[in-house]
Amino acid sequence: MKQIVYAVALCLFTLTSFAGNTPAPAGAQVYFLSPQDGGEVTNPVTVRFGLSGMGVAPAGTEKENTGHHHLIIDAELPDVNAPIPSNDNYRHFGGGQTEVSLELAPGQHTLQLLVGDMLHIPHNPPIMSDKITITVK
Numbered sequence: 439m440k441q442i443v444y445a446v447a448l449c450l451f452t453l454t455s456f457a458g459n460t461p462a463p464a465g466a467q468v469y470f471l472s473p474q475d476g477g478e479v480t481n482p483v484t485v486r487f488g489l490s491g492m493g494v495a496p497a498g499t500e501k502e503n504t505g506h507h508h509l510i511i512d513a514e515l516p517d518v519n520a521p522i523p524s525n526d527n528y529r530h531f532g533g534g535q536t537e538v539s540l541e542l543a544p545g546q547h548t549l550q551l552l553v554g555d556m557l558h559i560p561h562n563p564p565i566m567s568d569k570i571t572i573t574v575k
């Protein structure tokens with residue numbers, strides 16, 4: 439009997455280790471305050487991040503119901519079970535910033551917001567905005 443309890447405990451531990459994403463606070467939402475989907479904008483493009491149902495905290499801060507913003511530019515959603523890549527297409531705002539001023543090439547661009555936890559890993563389920571399209575004149 440003891441062995442069965444031990445085996446079950448080990449299984450549960452293994453499962454929770456793999457499903458390690460920080461749970462998303464119920465009802466948390468991330469969205470663009472600006473620009474608007476379909477909007478025509480000029481450089482510099484000010485992108486303002488909206489967040490409700492949770493708080494913003496700098497990367498590395500262990501505090502429940504918080505995260506920091508990531509802006510995905512002209513790219514797809516990354517693997518939501520791994521740290522979000524960091525490059526020109528996946529921008530981290532680990533200081534707790536809630537807006538950014540961008541210089542974008544003229545033409546169409548897509549933008550999407552994705553919240554990451556203290557380790558830059560999306561929550562479970564991931565807290566992400568709709569992907570919007572803007573045109574830079």
Ligand SMILES: [Cu+2]
Nearest residue numbers: 530532554558
């Ligand atoms: Cu990050």
